[in-house]
Amino acid sequence: MISNKLNINNDFFQINLILIRNIRIYYKMKPPVCCICDKELDYPDExxxxxxxxxPSDKKWDxxxxxxxxVGHPP
Structure with a gap:
């Protein structure tokens, strides 16, 4: 078990795990939960x-x- 080998208490390990997960979410630019179905996403393929x-305004812009x-970014 990693926490035993590194001599880390559970609270510290859990905090690090949360930080690593947040970095991964930021890197992938995806939210951790789907806004439509509330399903927790399993990266990277979901x-x-x-x-x-x-x-009408979109068609006019196009x-x-x-x-x-x-050139430009659509409104």
């Missing part, structure tokens, strides 16, 4: 992107960006 139907010389 979870995904959600796409929403484009509204058409504007098709013009030559137009």
């Amino acid at each position: 979870g995904g992107l959600i796409y929403f139907k484009k509204g 058409k504007l960006m098709e013009e030559e010389g137009m």
Whole structure:
């Protein structure tokens, strides 16, 4: 057992485990729990992107960006 080999008490080990998990979450840029189904995600393969139907303003932006010389981030 790691805690026995390193001579670390359980409270310290649990705190380190939480810190390591938070770093992994930050690195993967994913939340630890799905916002839609409340399922805890198992990295790196679970979870995904959600796409929403484009509204009139989105379609207008897409058409504007098709013009030559137009660049930018959608609103």
